[in-house]
Amino acid sequence: MKHSRRLRAAVTLAVLIGISLPPSASADVVVRKSISYFQIGGRTAADIDAELSRKGPFTQASGNRHPGATQIRFGGDMTYTRRGNRCAVDDVRVTVETKLILPRWKNRKRATQDMATLWDALASDIKRHEERHAEIARHHAKLLEQRLLKLRPERDCEILQERVGEVTEEVTAAHDEAQMRFDRIEAKNFQDRMLRILRYRRASQENQ
Numbered sequence: 001m002k003h004s005r006r007l008r009a010a011v012t013l014a015v016l017i018g019i020s021l022p023p024s025a026s027a028d029v030v031v032r033k034s035i036s037y038f039q040i041g042g043r044t045a046a047d048i049d050a051e052l053s054r055k056g057p058f059t060q061a062s063g064n065r066h067p068g069a070t071q072i073r074f075g076g077d078m079t080y081t082r083r084g085n086r087c088a089v090d091d092v093r094v095t096v097e098t099k100l101i102l103p104r105w106k107n108r109k110r111a112t113q114d115m116a117t118l119w120d121a122l123a124s125d126i127k128r129h130e131e132r133h134a135e136i137a138r139h140h141a142k143l144l145e146q147r148l149l150k151l152r153p154e155r156d157c158e159i160l161q162e163r164v165g166e167v168t169e170e171v172t173a174a175h176d177e178a179q180m181r182f183d184r185i186e187a188k189n190f191q192d193r194m195l196r197i198l199r200y201r202r203a204s205q206e207n208q
Contacts, residue, residue, distance in 0.1 A: 028093070028094075028142075028145060029094050029095070029096060029138065029141045029142050029145055030076070030093060030094070030095040030096070031095075031096055031098075031138055031141070032095070032096070032097045032098070033097075033098050033099075033100075033134060034097075034098075034099045034100070035099070035100045035101075035102060036099065036100070036101050036102075037101075037102050037103065037104040038055055038056070038057070038101065038102075038103060038104070039055075039103075039104050039105075039106050040052060040055055040103050040104070040105055040106070041105075041106055041107060042105075042107065043107055043111070043115070044115070045115070045118060048105065048119065048122075052065070052066075052067045052103060053065055055103075056068070056069075056103065057069035057101045067103060067122075067126050068100070068101060068102050068103065068126040068127070068129065068130045069100075069101040069130070070098055070099070070100055070101070070130045070133040070134055070137075071097075071098070071099040071101070072096065072097070072098050072133070072134070072137045073096070073097045074094065074095070074096050074137075074140075074141060074144070074172070074175075075094075075095045075096075075097075076092065076093050076094040076095045076145075077092075077093050078090075078091065078092045078093070078148060078164065079091045079092075080157050080160060083153055085155070086153035086154060086155055087153060087154055087155070087156055087157040087159075087160045088151075088152075088153035088154075088160070089148060089149060089151050089153075089160070089164075092145050092148045092149050093145075094141045094142075094144050094145040094148075095141070096137050096138055096141035098133075098134035098137055098138075100127070100130045100131070100134065101130075102123070102126060102127055102130065103123065103126065105119050105123070129186060132182065133179060133182070136175065136178050136179055136182060137175065137179075139178075140171055140172075140174065140175035140178065143171055143174075144167070144168065144171040147167050147170075147171060148164060148167060148168075151163055151164065151167065
């Protein structure tokens, strides 16, 4: 006899501005990704900063608005089966939905070369940072799937369900810590990273 149970572990994260790693998504984990944009105005760097502070996505976790954000939601289904007189995990399907919220500057085409370079560097860094948050979520979705599939059979399904809940909470907590650790590292390195990007973009333009 098989029993099904829906996994519920919802996490919503919003983040400030980031290190992209090669994707490690598995075909077993169902990944859904989308991108939405919010429009900002302004003509100077100070204007853009003010616009991002005023119009950027608001997060309850920080109580602030941010230049970009990533909304993350885990979910899925699993099936139990009887093996002899014990209850075992039969199948697991973990899902992860990520929605990137990014800025779009409406004055980009009318900007000076310096402002266009500055904006392109900033927008690229914001997108890279949010993509990395999404990748962290996909990694932990795969980790959750692997750990659930390795659960040992229990004498009844209620005990197994308790273990499923414990594992889900552990992986969710590890996921949250990984996201916060990434933000701490990024915040420290933001200025140096932006200077490197600007130097690279200016050198590329001069060589064209």
